[in-house]
Amino acid sequence: MALSKVFHNDRGELRIHESLDDLAASLAEYIAELSEVSVKDHGVFSIVLSGGSLVGLMGKLCEAPYIRTVDWARWHIFWSDERVVSKSHSDSNYKLAKDELLSKVPVVPGHIHSINDTVSAEQAASDYEFVIRQLVRTRTVCASDISDCPKFDLILLGMGLDGHVASLFPGHGALDEKNEWVTFLTDSPKPPPERITFTLPVINSASNVAIVITGENKARAVQMVMAGNSGPDCSSLPAQMVSPSSGNLVWFLDRSAASKLNGSGFSE
Numbered sequence: 500m501a502l503s504k505v506f507h508n509d510r511g512e513l514r515i516h517e518s519l520d521d522l523a524a525s526l527a528e529y530i531a532e533l534s535e536v537s538v539k540d541h542g543v544f545s546i547v548l549s550g551g552s553l554v555g556l557m558g559k560l561c562e563a564p565y566i567r568t569v570d571w572a573r574w575h576i577f578w579s580d581e582r583v584v585s586k587s588h589s590d591s592n593y594k595l596a597k598d599e600l601l602s603k604v605p606v607v608p609g610h611i612h613s614i615n616d617t618v619s620a621e622q623a624a625s626d627y628e629f630v631i632r633q634l635v636r637t638r639t640v641c642a643s644d645i646s647d648c649p650k651f652d653l654i655l656l657g658m659g660l661d662g663h664v665a666s667l668f669p670g671h672g673a674l675d676e677k678n679e680w681v682t683f684l685t686d687s688p689k690p691p692p693e694r695i696t697f698t699l700p701v702i703n704s705a706s707n708v709a710i711v712i713t714g715e716n717k718a719r720a721v722q723m724v725m726a727g728n729s730g731p732d733c734s735s736l737p738a739q740m741v742s743p744s745s746g747n748l749v750w751f752l753d754r755s756a757a758s759k760l761n762g763s764g765f766s767e
């Protein structure tokens with residue numbers, strides 16, 4: 500059993516883990532449980548991945564017991580954001596997930612919904628939204644009953660040093676997108692510049708959202724997000740705008756990322 504302390508406040512549930520190994524164990528258990536519940540409920544587990552450090556922390560899913568207990572054939576896999584580079588490029592979030600996770604578990608290749616990497620960022624965003632709309636139409640992905648958005652079973656996010664989630668960066672216009680499900684950037688402040696990203700309405704329509712943050716270098720951003728402090732231009736940090744309308748939000752932190760959190764209004 501992974502060692503963690505669990506707290507609650509209006510930002511959701513906060514799980515603070517003693518070590519990265521504990522966090523990875525707790526994350527694998529959380530994902531496996533949601534997979535089981537979703538498959539029992541509607542026959543599919545629609546899971547949305549991000550890039551960065553998150554994927555390396557999902558490694559325990561490739562081991563016992565999960566490698567044989569998870570119903571991998573029912574997984575449909577998406578990305579909350581993607582860099583518009585070829586799928587074989589080292590910047591590709593798809594490549595990261597394929598190398599570290601998806602090539603090691605028996606998911607169905609046709610259920611891996613990655614972006615079209617042969618077109619512009621604008622076209623890739625539009626194509627990706629089209630793919631998701633088809634899957635909502637065929638009820639592979641659930642539809643939200645309170646918004647015109649898909650209702651993914653689980654969206655997994657990381658958070659950058661600047662408080663960005665997916666490819667929604669502080670102060671960027673993509674944060675204001677209300678109509679599109681997937682939008683694009685050609686000026687990402689973090690390289691590479693061309694990206695596509697889920698918009699906030701889609702993220703906030705999910706049944707479950709988990710934000711996974713590790714490392715001392717993110718402690719200050721975590722403190723700002725939890726305390727409700729805003730960024731340098733006084734706007735809210737993107738991670739603060741994640742607030743599922745009728746879903747659950749869980750923060751997975753290690754002790755280093757949580758090291759500046761004393762007195763942020765969480766109670767056990």
Ligand SMILES: O=C1O[C@H](COP(=O)(O)O)[C@@H](O)[C@H](O)[C@H]1O
Binds near residue numbers: 549553665689
């Ligand atoms: O560029 C990105 O960064 C964020 C955070 O990455 P991390 O390595 O600091 O955890 C990631 O969640 C996002 O998917 C990715 O495209």
